[in-house]
Amino acid sequence: LPEIHHKIKWLNLEPISIKRILLSTTYPALYGLGLYCNNIEDAMSLFTSDTTFNHTVKNQISSLVINIRENINSNSSQCFYTNLFSLIFTTFLNLQYFNFAQSSLHHQRLSFGLSSPTLISSSLLELNVRVQDFTDCLHLLDGRFSQLRTFRVDVYRIFSASSRTNNKVKLPDLKSFSLHCDMRTHAYDELIMPLLRRMLNLETLDLHLNLDFNTGFIDGNHLKENIVNPMLRLNKFTFNICLFNYLPHEIDLPSNDEFQNTFNNILDHQIISCLDYFHESHYSYFHFYTFPYTLKSYDNITNNFPGGLFDYVHTISL
Template sequence: MFPNLQYLNFGRSSIWDERLYFFLTRPTVISTNLLELHVSLRTFYDCLYLLDGHFNQLHTLYVDLDLIGDLNREVNNIKKLPSLKCFWLHCKMITFVYDEFVLPLLQRMSNLEKLDLCINVGRRKRFFDDNDLKMNIINYMPQLNKFTFNICSLSSFYNEINLPSNEHIQKTFSNFNNKQIIYWTDYFPKEKYGYCHIYSYPYQLKYYNKITNNFPGGIFKYVRQVSLHDERPFEHEFFLRIAESFPFMEELIIRNHEQQINKQFRKSKNGNQDLSIIKYPYLKQLNLIDTCIDYYEQFLFDTKMDLAFGVRVGMIYGLVKEVTHNFTRNRTRNNCAKINYVNLRTEIQYGGYPDKFSGEQQQIPEYIKDYFPHTQID
């Protein structure tokens, strides 16, 4: 329809997560004029399909991927891409075929000048390290002058003694003196896997996921969505650090079933003043579904947290009932009155496992609406 088109931005729908998908149809899409393309795609196959000679003059490609999985269909991932100067690849879902498919694609871009890579890599016994950056990417791109990245790496392990230390890994990045690189790791012995996060700083993304107690801190003014997860408890001081690092945070998801150790300790380290009441002034959504009761206290006690007005919250009904003393407690009344919408899951927990439910439904009594005077309750 537009034979002279040089720039095209074909993004996701604002209502549905609709993405282009060529695996079944393989339409003939060819343009010798298109120079810059921004596109949301379903699979990695669709990305390779677009680069299989369909746009031979393309110099800039932005790809937002839903999934990077096994290729069940043959497609060219060998031919060089000499015209490509700028490549942007983002995928939130974890991939276990990074080495088999993503690396060969990057190594085809010998004239690339700008690269932005955001990806989650799963490997059995090895983290993403300096060789992945330097030996497997940068050395294949002699013209590269701007490289921004955010790479999360998960690796299963069985013997923590053999795992590299943070100090050892940090030394491997000594060759990147002209770049500010943040690297940190954590280990989850119960779930038997290790986690590392490496990114170029300043951080440009709107989300920062899977933050643990090992989070190194920093200021992330662009981040709006944050998720926390650990096998060790998050103490009050940790939530203070989150407030300092993410001043414009709008959405917070917490996953932690470990009880706080210092929840009764209300003095700061210097011993002469109470711990500060935490404020997340821009918070709009809070998810406490996958936590224990200590984090209900952390966010509903007005002596610990000053919730923003109009926040939407997800919680377990039984834990809310307990922490509010059956919706009579004054210490939690102020923050509950600020909630605009609350989703109260009513499943009954059983067997001591907070993530397993009997399926039996509880009825929410009418009188709790007085405790949430400005709240839509589901």
């Protein structure tokens, strides 16, 4: 390291090696850190100690990745996890890229509860994070990250109580947004669409959603009229949307061909769709996604499964 320290731009470290490597010499070209911790206590100790990071490191780090290996399932550990998120922004004052446990083995999630967090950053440009519910997502988009350009968020649940948080302030500087939620939600019109209307200058958009509708449904015409057309700068729109309609007899549902035709001319993307009616169970199931399909799972395969090549899929369900 003493011989090449001036060339090193990124270090991936575990807590046990931080002082021995990071503080052993200077790294004038260093801009990025990957911190890999066995548990939340190890991670917290890094940011509560005055000797872990010197003044130079605190100011020169602009990119940070943090992964925690343990499965956090207690309320106290979850609280530590959320506190850690805030501590990071008081440690690295010039942070521009932050990936907070997005690729951890276990899916730790931020949860601010009903109170808005106090953290703020005028330098952050890109944030990748998992949160407990939609309220947490709205907290992170309330203006505290004034320069944010890219936001990727995985939300555990989206429910109506989240509407208590401000969902109206425009986000003109946001260029790229990704929203993933595996849990089914009724709040598409109430919460998701109002959030998207705040992002009129998006250039890339990625949605992975499971929606419950009692009336109506979503098709390609809806996507064009309510998302693509209002976002004049949008040039890449990827999605995987599953929709369950529980009153199909009350609306005039299309055929599979009619449904597929509504997706023509959406930013020249290839879009696959399938539509199934389950008359005995009184619901219909819509599934439509951009191709190639890049998710690791493909759920709810039905008789109308369109087939194709799925290079990234590891798990399937019927």
